[in-house]
Amino acid sequence: MxxxxxxxxxxxxxxxxxxxxxxxxxxxxxxxxxxxxxxxxxxxxxxxxxxxxxxxxxxxxxxxxxxxxxxxxxxxxxxxxxxxxxxxxxxxxxxxxxxxxxxxxAARLDKGAAARFVRNALYDSEEKELRKKIGVQESFRQPTVKALEAELRDAEEVESETLQNTICLSSNELKNHFSAENG
Known part of the structure; x- marks a missing residue:
């Protein structure tokens, strides 16, 4: 062809x-x-x-x-x-x-980076300034989990006591209020 x-x-x-x-x-x-x-x-x-x-x-x-x-x-x-x-x-x-x-x-979680992120998010500049004023050197050690748990328990106990006192006062006020109305 x-x-x-x-x-x-x-x-x-x-x-x-x-x-x-x-x-x-x-x-x-x-x-x-x-x-x-x-x-x-x-x-x-x-x-x-x-x-x-x-x-x-x-x-x-x-x-x-x-x-x-x-x-x-x-x-x-x-x-x-x-x-x-x-x-x-x-x-x-x-x-x-x-x-x-x-x-x-897929992205993997970098535990070290996550820990630094959380630590920096919880950083308190006022605490740093207070430490400088009183002459305490800043430590790079973070509070331990046990210490944080103890602080949380203490805060919960104080909150619980405050709530109980408020309830007691309120119930006493109600008793006084009803006794004054009935009396």
Whole structure:
């Protein structure tokens, strides 16, 4: 066939699209040649399990996509063929691998940074100034958990005593009020 007869085989408007398609098929062929030149064991040997799963899924998806295209070129509707369900199944697995990858990349809690954040949030500049005034050197030691718990218990006891005193006073006032009304 000469170049002149090729131009008559298809409309000239799709020439750029066909050239793009041809270059895409050539790049796929090049990648497949690279993959096929190495044994599967050699490929998987240097990969961790997650990357192995990605490689397997990519290979299966590529193969099924090429079969989809083959069906289209043969005039078969791939949406009515079993290949559609297979591609959906592979996409489901690809999404699961993506979720696992995203979890690995997710931010982790830095306990040291969190402790510094809390310590600085609880920092009291007035206490520092008071320590300077009375000549006490500032210590970088934070109160222990036991000390904080003891302070909390003391505060709760004082609050409880105050509340009880208020209730007693209120009940005495009510008694006095009702005795004055009845008397």
């Amino acid at each position: 000469s170049a002149g007869s090729r131009a008559e085989d298809y409309p000239q408007e799709i020439d750029d699209q066909l050239k793009d398609f041809d270059s895409s098929v050539s790049s796929v062929k090049t990648m497949l040649d690279k993959l096929m030149s190495m044994s599967r064991n050699d490929l998987l040997q240097n990969l961790d399990p997650l990357d192995q799963a990605k490689l397997d899924l990519m290979s299966v998806y590529t193969l099924n996509s090429l079969f989809w295209m083959y069906l289209v070129t043969q005039g078969v509707n791939p949406r009515e063929h079993g290949i559609k369900q297979e591609l959906e199944r592979i996409r489901t697995h690809m999404n699961r691998v993506k979720e696992i990858t995203d979890k690995k990349k």
